[in-house]
Amino acid sequence: MRLQGKVALITGAGSGIGRESALLFAQEGAAVVVVDVNVAGGEETVAQVVAQGGRAIFVRADVSQDADCRAMVAAAETEFGGLHVLFNNAGIMHAADDDAVNTEESIWELTMNINLKGVFLGCKYGIPALRRSGGGSIINVASFVALLGAATPQLAYTASKGGVLSMTRELAIIHARENIRANAICPGPLRTELLMKVLNTEEKRKRRLVHIPMGRFGEAVEIARAALFLASDESSFVTGSTFTVDGGITAAYVTPE
Numbered sequence: 001m002r003l004q005g006k007v008a009l010i011t012g013a014g015s016g017i018g019r020e021s022a023l024l025f026a027q028e029g030a031a032v033v034v035v036d037v038n039v040a041g042g043e044e045t046v047a048q049v050v051a052q053g054g055r056a057i058f059v060r061a062d063v064s065q066d067a068d069c070r071a072m073v074a075a076a077e078t079e080f081g082g083l084h085v086l087f088n089n090a091g092i093m094h095a096a097d098d099d100a101v102n103t104e105e106s107i108w109e110l111t112m113n114i115n116l117k118g119v120f121l122g123c124k125y126g127i128p129a130l131r132r133s134g135g136g137s138i139i140n141v142a143s144f145v146a147l148l149g150a151a152t153p154q155l156a157y158t159a160s161k162g163g164v165l166s167m168t169r170e171l172a173i174i175h176a177r178e179n180i181r182a183n184a185i186c187p188g189p190l191r192t193e194l195l196m197k198v199l200n201t202e203e204k205r206k207r208r209l210v211h212i213p214m215g216r217f218g219e220a221v222e223i224a225r226a227a228l229f230l231a232s233d234e235s236s237f238v239t240g241s242t243f244t245v246d247g248g249i250t251a252a253y254v255t256p257e
């Protein structure tokens with residue numbers, strides 16, 4: 001059991017990467033705080049964890065809201081006695097997120113508030129709890145678009161993920177002597193709700209697949225496995241790193257036919 005005795009809080013755990021991580025972390029012995037704005041999705045994740053014999057609770061929280069983030073961390077300490085893994089995973093990719101000329105200010109602000117401020121608020125309340133537990137691991141989900149520019153415009157999303165990546169490095173340095181590690185995962189294109197809603201035709205999906213050397217979308221569980229490594233003590237000397245899990249997309253100049 002790689003997370004025996006640990007308490008993990010996962011935001012956006014009502015779907016996709018977050019749900020797969022909740023299931024995997026619980027299998028490895030963690031008690032999981034499942035956080036989402038989507039009550040039905042979050043409760044379903046908890047039901048699945050419990051059905052496989054694990055421990056989890058659901059907390060409805062919007063990561064862009066200060067009071068919600070304070071409450072989700074408090075729930076981890078009240079229900080499970082501490083916090084060891086803070087997995088800031090919740091994020092959105094808005095259909096109206098476009099280029100600089102065509103993106104409404106409201107879409108920019110919504111995206112930044114959830115994707116970037118949400119990570120800040122998770123850390124604002126999560127770090128004191130990690131300290132009280134003697135240290136732990138922060139995992140922030142950025143994206144391959146934090147490393148590469150895309151012609152498909154989604155300016156607010158890309159900027160938010162660049163922010164997550166650089167914020168993670170600074171968090172890692174500031175807290176390195178406190179037994180708190182912070183790392184970012186940069187997933188490539190995944191076959192989850194978030195991306196499939198945007199790539200909603202066969203043609204759009206094919207256009208994206210051309211750029212992925214492995215020739216397929218990633219699965220949420222493939223990111224969950226990377227997160228498990230960063231959450232566990234196996235990654236005890238890993239901090240401030242960019243863990244790219246992308247089917248080779250950021251390494252490619254030309255992909256195989």
Ligand code: NAI
Pocket residue numbers: 011012013014015016017018035036037038041061062063064089090091092093114141142143144186187188189190191192193194195220
């Ligand atoms: P998903 O859409 O399946 O799951 C995201 C979850 O976050 C949903 O359950 C949603 O309800 C929740 N959420 C949205 N806004 C929230 C808020 N304000 N507060 C709390 N929860 C909220 O998406 P997926 O693919 O699992 O995404 C997880 C993370 O991975 C996101 O940060 C996303 O940007 C990132 N990512 C995804 C990629 C992909 O291709 N799917 C690629 C690179 C990064």
